[in-house]
Amino acid sequence: MKGRCSPFALLVVLGSLGRLICAERLGSRGVDNPSPDDFVRRSGHSVAVIGDFVYIDGGEVSSRINGSDPSTSPYDAVNTTLSLSLKESWTNDTVELRSIPKTAPLLNNQIYWTDLTTSSLYAWGGMTNTELSPTNEIWRFGADGEGGGTWSQVTQQDYLDFSKLVRSTGAAFTQSRDRGYALGGEATSTTDSSIQKQTPGYALPGLVSYDFRTGQWSNSSSASYGGYGTSLNGRAEYVPYGSNGLLLFLGGAETPIDATNETIVQVNWNTVTLFDPTTQSWYQQSTTGSRPPTMEGACSVGVQGPNDTYEIFIYGGVSDQIQATSSDVHVLSLPGFVFFKSPSSGAPRSDHKCVVVGKGKRQFLSVGGVDGEFRNHTSPTTADPWKQGLGIYDMSEMRWTNSFDPDAEDYVSPVVVNEWYAHGGLRNMRWDNDRLRDLFVNGSTVTGDEGTSADSTTNSIPTSTIVGSAVGGVVGAVAIGAVVLCIIRRRRGQHTERESTIDDGIPEYRPEPWPKDGRDLQSPMSGFTDGTAVEVSRIWGEEHPAEETESRGELPGCEVGKRGSPSPVVIEGTYELPAPVELPRSELPDRKYTS
Numbered sequence: 001m002k003g004r005c006s007p008f009a010l011l012v013v014l015g016s017l018g019r020l021i022c023a024e025r026l027g028s029r030g031v032d033n034p035s036p037d038d039f040v041r042r043s044g045h046s047v048a049v050i051g052d053f054v055y056i057d058g059g060e061v062s063s064r065i066n067g068s069d070p071s072t073s074p075y076d077a078v079n080t081t082l083s084l085s086l087k088e089s090w091t092n093d094t095v096e097l098r099s100i101p102k103t104a105p106l107l108n109n110q111i112y113w114t115d116l117t118t119s120s121l122y123a124w125g126g127m128t129n130t131e132l133s134p135t136n137e138i139w140r141f142g143a144d145g146e147g148g149g150t151w152s153q154v155t156q157q158d159y160l161d162f163s164k165l166v167r168s169t170g171a172a173f174t175q176s177r178d179r180g181y182a183l184g185g186e187a188t189s190t191t192d193s194s195i196q197k198q199t200p201g202y203a204l205p206g207l208v209s210y211d212f213r214t215g216q217w218s219n220s221s222s223a224s225y226g227g228y229g230t231s232l233n234g235r236a237e238y239v240p241y242g243s244n245g246l247l248l249f250l251g252g253a254e255t256p257i258d259a260t261n262e263t264i265v266q267v268n269w270n271t272v273t274l275f276d277p278t279t280q281s282w283y284q285q286s287t288t289g290s291r292p293p294t295m296e297g298a299c300s301v302g303v304q305g306p307n308d309t310y311e312i313f314i315y316g317g318v319s320d321q322i323q324a325t326s327s328d329v330h331v332l333s334l335p336g337f338v339f340f341k342s343p344s345s346g347a348p349r350s351d352h353k354c355v356v357v358g359k360g361k362r363q364f365l366s367v368g369g370v371d372g373e374f375r376n377h378t379s380p381t382t383a384d385p386w387k388q389g390l391g392i393y394d395m396s397e398m399r400w401t402n403s404f405d406p407d408a409e410d411y412v413s414p415v416v417v418n419e420w421y422a423h424g425g426l427r428n429m430r431w432d433n434d435r436l437r438d439l440f441v442n443g444s445t446v447t448g449d450e451g452t453s454a455d456s457t458t459n460s461i462p463t464s465t466i467v468g469s470a471v472g473g474v475v476g477a478v479a480i481g482a483v484v485l486c487i488i489r490r491r492r493g494q495h496t497e498r499e500s501t502i503d504d505g506i507p508e509y510r511p512e513p514w515p516k517d518g519r520d521l522q523s524p525m526s527g528f529t530d531g532t533a534v535e536v537s538r539i540w541g542e543e544h545p546a547e548e549t550e551s552r553g554e555l556p557g558c559e560v561g562k563r564g565s566p567s568p569v570v571i572e573g574t575y576e577l578p579a580p581v582e583l584p585r586s587e588l589p590d591r592k593y594t595s
C-alpha cells in the first residue's frame, strides 16, 4: 500500500460484524497480486465480467511473506484492479491475474454495478480499512476490452439526491441493464463520515437505485421488506419475469436501524421477497425443497434455463443456524420457487463473490472468501484450500470442476430441476399472491409499452397448468413457443379490453426493454450477480450521450483518507446545487423502528 502504514487491517469475517485485527506487519511491502503459492486469502472484493475478462477489485489480500504461516501473514488493501482472461482454458493453479493501476479509493465491500453498454463498472459505498471514513464519491472503471482499463471519478448529474445518500456496506445489490439497485446495508464510521457509531452501525432501510443513463438516484421505501425494511449481507438477483424483470432478495440478516450485535437476526428461506421496479410492488413467496440454512455473506449467480426456468445458485455464507461457514451450493429454481442442494460441496467460505463465466453460461467462478471461526471474530487464519481462491462450478452438472472451459456447452437446467417440473411440481405449487403468479406464469402480466396492471380475478388463465405441462412434458421448444404465442395473443386481447379499467395505483412506468431471448443478445439479467455481468455487449448502442462527464482521477499516491473534503454536504429542500459547506450531519437518531 502506497504510503499507508496502518497497523490495522479491517477484515470482514462476517460483513456486518467485521472486526479490526492487528495484522502483524512483517515488513513494509504490499502485495497486490501474490503468486499462487504465496496467496492465503482474499476478502472484501467484488467481481464483474466485462467482455472476455473477469475483473476483481477492492478488498484485501493476505499472502505469505518469506514463507510465513497463514495465521501471521498480513492483510493488505489491494491497490490494483485485477483481471483474468476468459479467452482460454485455465486451472486455478496456472491462471495468471493481471494488475491494472488503480486511482480509486481502496475500500472493502463496495457496491458494484456493471454498465455493459459502456463497458464500465461503478463502485459506490464500502468501508475503509483504516479508521478513516471515505469521501462521498462514486468511481467508474472503464474496461478497454483487452483486460485493462482506467478509473475515474463520476461527476454527479443528480447531486441533490446523491448527497442525501448515506454510504453503506453490506447492501444487497443487483441491476438491470440500465439501472443499479441496492437494498439496505449498514452505515458505520468507516463507511460514512457523518456517522460516529462503529460496527454494527445503523442499518439503512430503503431501496436505492441509480440510473446509468441519466445519473438519477432514488431511494424508495423498503418498508415491505422483512420486519424493519433493512437488510445486511444479503444478496439480490434480477430475474427475467414480469414486464421488465423483478428483484429477488436472498438471505442475509435484518435488524432495527440502531443495530447491536444482539438485534441482528438472519432471515430464513421459508419465503423470499421480490420487488417489481415497474409497479414498485413488493411480493413474498414461500419456497419448498431443500432450503439452505440462514446465511450471510453467501455468493449468488442467476442463469436462464432453456425450458423457461431461471436458476439461482447460492454458494457458501456464514450461518447462525448451522453455527458454521457453509461449503454447500444450493439451487433455487424459478418459477417453481423450489430449492435443491448440490451433491458436490466446495470449501467453506463467506464474503466471496461469484460470476457466470464462459460462452455457454454453464459455469460459475467463485473468487476469494474467508473461513472465519464462527461469530467469535477470530481472523480466518487458514490458507484458502483453493489456489488463488478460485473455483469453477458446472451448474448443469451441479459439481465443482478443476478447470475453466471457455467453450463449455450451453447451460441446461440440472436433471433434478427438470425432473421436478416434469413431475408436475409447478402444477402443485401454491402461490402466495395471485399477482405474483401472474408475473411468473403469464396469466396476465404487464406487456407492451404502456403501464398496465394485472387484474388477477378477471384475467386468471390457468396457465400454471399449461406451463406446467409444457415445461414438464416431452414437449419441444416449438410446442412451448406455440403455447406462449397463444398466451400472448390472448393477453393482448384482454389487454385492449382492460385498457380503461386498469390503473390501480401504478406509478410511472419506465420501460427497460431487454432482449429476453436470443443467444446473440446478452440477456441483461442472466449474468448479473452481485452487480456483475457476464459479457459485454455493444448491441444496445454506442456510448450513451447522457453518460456522466468525468474528471479523470487525479489522486494517485494519496492516502484514501486524505483525499478530498471529509464532510458531506447536507441539502434540505433546495433544488439548487449548493456550494459545498462543512456541515457534518448529526448522527442518525437512536430511534426504534415501529411496525
Ligand SMILES: *[C@@H]1O[C@H](CO)[C@@H](O)[C@H](O)[C@H]1NC(C)=O
Pocket: 001, 002, 003, 028, 029, 030, 031, 032, 079, 080, 100, 101, 102
Ligand atoms: C501497491 O503497494 C505496493 C506496496 O506499497 C507498491 O510497491 C506498489 O507499487 C503499489 N502498486 C500500485 C499500483 O500502486
Ligand SMILES: *[C@@H]1O[C@H](CO)[C@@H](O)[C@H](O)[C@H]1NC(C)=O
Pocket: 026, 027, 028, 029, 065, 066
Ligand atoms: C525475506 O527474507 C530475505 C532473506 O532472508 C530477507 O532479506 C528479507 O528482508 C525478508 N523479507 C521480509 C519481508 O521479511
Ligand SMILES: *[C@@H]1O[C@H](CO)[C@@H](O)[C@H](O)[C@H]1NC(C)=O
Pocket: 164, 165, 166, 167, 168, 204, 205, 206, 207, 208, 219, 220
Ligand atoms: C434511504 O431512505 C431511508 C428512509 O428515509 C433512509 O433511512 C436511508 O438512510 C436512505 N438510504 C441511503 C443509502 O441513504
Ligand SMILES: *[C@@H]1O[C@H](CO)[C@@H](O)[C@H](O)[C@H]1NC(C)=O
Pocket: 017, 018, 019, 199, 200, 260, 261, 376, 377
Ligand atoms: C459486536 O461485535 C463485535 C465483533 O465481535 C465487537 O467488536 C463489538 O465490540 C461488539 N459490540 C458490542 C456493543 O458488543
Ligand SMILES: *[C@@H]1O[C@H](CO)[C@@H](O)[C@H](O)[C@H]1NC(C)=O
Pocket: 373, 374, 376, 378
Ligand atoms: C472461536 O470459536 C472456535 C470454534 O467455535 C473455537 O475453536 C476457538 O477457540 C474460538 N476462538 C477464540 C479466540 O475464542
Ligand SMILES: *[C@@H]1O[C@H](CO)[C@@H](O)[C@H](O)[C@H]1NC(C)=O
Pocket: 092, 093, 385, 386, 387, 390, 391, 392, 393, 400, 401, 402, 403
Ligand atoms: C481448484 O478449484 C477446484 C474447484 O473448482 C478445487 O476442487 C480444486 O481443489 C482447486 N485446485 C487447487 C489446486 O487448488
Ligand SMILES: *[C@@H]1O[C@H](CO)[C@@H](O)[C@H](O)[C@H]1NC(C)=O
Pocket: 306, 307, 412, 413, 418, 419, 421, 422, 471, 472, 473, 474
Ligand atoms: C426440458 O425439460 C424436459 C422435461 O423435463 C427435459 O427432458 C429436457 O431435457 C429439458 N430441456 C433442456 C434443454 O433442458
Ligand SMILES: *[C@@H]1O[C@H](CO)[C@@H](O)[C@H](O)[C@H]1NC(C)=O
Pocket: 308, 335, 440, 441, 442, 467, 484, 488, 516
Ligand atoms: C411468458 O411470456 C414470455 C413472452 O412474453 C415468454 O418468453 C416466456 O417464456 C413466458 N413464460 C412462461 C413461464 O410461460
